[in-house]
Amino acid sequence: MTTFLKGHGTQNDFVIIPDPENGIELSAAAVAALCDRRAGIGADGVLHVVRSAAHPEARDMAAEAEWFMDYRNGDGSIAEMCGNGVRVFAHYLQRAGHVGEGDIAVATRGGVKRVHIDKEGLITVGMGKAALPAGDVTVSVGDRTWPATNVNMGNPHAVAFVDDLAHAGTLHAPPAFAPDSAYPHGVNVEFVVDRGPRHVAMRVHERGSGETRSCGTGACAVAVAAARRDGLDPDLTGSPVTYEIDLPGGRLTITERPGGEIEMTGPAEIVAEGVIDADWFAEIETVNT
Numbered sequence: 001m002t003t004f005l006k007g008h009g010t011q012n013d014f015v016i017i018p019d020p021e022n023g024i025e026l027s028a029a030a031v032a033a034l035c036d037r038r039a040g041i042g043a044d045g046v047l048h049v050v051r052s053a054a055h056p057e058a059r060d061m062a063a064e065a066e067w068f069m070d071y072r073n074g075d076g077s078i079a080e081m082c083g084n085g086v087r088v089f090a091h092y093l094q095r096a097g098h099v100g101e102g103d104i105a106v107a108t109r110g111g112v113k114r115v116h117i118d119k120e121g122l123i124t125v126g127m128g129k130a131a132l133p134a135g136d137v138t139v140s141v142g143d144r145t146w147p148a149t150n151v152n153m154g155n156p157h158a159v160a161f162v163d164d165l166a167h168a169g170t171l172h173a174p175p176a177f178a179p180d181s182a183y184p185h186g187v188n189v190e191f192v193v194d195r196g197p198r199h200v201a202m203r204v205h206e207r208g209s210g211e212t213r214s215c216g217t218g219a220c221a222v223a224v225a226a227a228r229r230d231g232l233d234p235d236l237t238g239s240p241v242t243y244e245i246d247l248p249g250g251r252l253t254i255t256e257r258p259g260g261e262i263e264m265t266g267p268a269e270i271v272a273e274g275v276i277d278a279d280w281f282a283e284i285e286t287v288n289t
Contacts (some may be wrong), residue, residue: 001278002017002024002275002276002278003017003018003275003276004016004018004034004273004275005092005270005273006043006271006273007039007085007088007092007269007270007271007272008088008249008268009083009085009216009267009268009269010083010251010252010266010267011213011214011247011249011250012020012082012084012182012212012213012214012215012216012249013043013044014044014045014084014085014088014214015034015045016047016088016089016270017046017047017049018049018092018146019048019050020049020050020051021050021054022050022051022055024048026066026072026194027076027284027285028075028076029076029284029285029287030076030284030285031045031046031073031074031075031076032074032075033074034046034096035074035075035076041276042131043076044073044074044199044206044213045071045072045073045082045085045209046072047088047089047092048069048071048072049069049070049092050070050071051067052065052066052067053066055070057109061107061111064105064107064111065105065106065107066098067093067098067107068085068106068108068183069082069085069089069108071085071108071109073207073208074209075208075209077207077208079207080109080110080154081108081153082216083127083153083154083215083216083217083219083220084215084216084266086108086113087115087123087125087216087220087266087267087268088269088270089106090106090117090123090125090268091117091121091270098269100117101117101118101119102116102285103115103116104116109154109156110154110177113126113127113128121267122265122266123221123265123266123267124263124264124265125132125216125263125264126261126262126263127216127217127220127260128153128154129149129259129260129262130150130200130220130221130224130256130260131151132149132150132151132224132228133152133182133289134287137149137150137158137177138177138178139160139176139189140175140176140178141167141168141176142169146160146161146162147160148160148177149221149225149228151225153217153220153262154208155188155217155261156185156186156207157187157189157190157217157218158177158182158183158187158188158285158287159192159221159224160189160192160256161226161229162191163193165191165193165201165202167191168203170211171204171205171210171211172210172211173206174186174187176278177189186207187207188204188205188206188207188215188218189205190202190204190215192219192225192226195244198226198232198242198243199243199244199246200222200226200243200245200246200259201245201246201247202218202219202222202245202246202247203248208274212249213247213248213249214247214249214252216252216264216266219245219252219264220254220262220264222245223241223243223245223255223256223262224262226243227241227243227256228261234256234257234258235258236260238258239258240255240256240257240258241256242254242255242256251266252264252265252266253265253266
């Protein structure tokens, strides 16, 4: 039997697989089956919880962060980072007794992330700095096309400001983008409308998962794009800027500081735990070999 937990951060949901010594083989097919909302447990992605020293991709971060978030998208593909996932990952570590309140470090493929767990259970993640690659980008849905801001948060984003979130369509399929060279490995696409001063709402198509109820790195990308659009780049103003980001699953607070450091604050919940039947796991691997 393999134990699992189910959690979410602003309704971006995850299957959590505790595996401190990295003894569980998680193929792309197994991850996709776990995330299947009809035949599996159902989730936007999988959080594989491994000690950094036990994982070949994280050993060089073990001195800074004991735990590695081996994150997988819902289709089984590997992702660099997941902002909501880091909050849920940290909440799991606290629940399991591995960490307490206060400051911790989490290793990810996007680098080591600094996390603070407060007494009320809100979790703040240091998301690092955004990169804004040069060049014009557009995104399209149906016969509508919008200019987009290219923002990289350790994973790629295209942020488009629109008049109505319904213009994004169903977001089942990835929105088209141009030029192809801007995102050779695909992109997360955010559609954004204004709600008030430093307050926006968004929908997102997450690469490898489809539309999700929330995306932490996407919310950070949106805040960065909005600050540039609004003339509030902290490096130019000398002051931090904070945006409230409404997502279908809840609200995240994003602050960008002079020097570029970005912090994301929001909730995280664990809603269930149980065991995965070994025969079911074995059948998946047999069918896909």
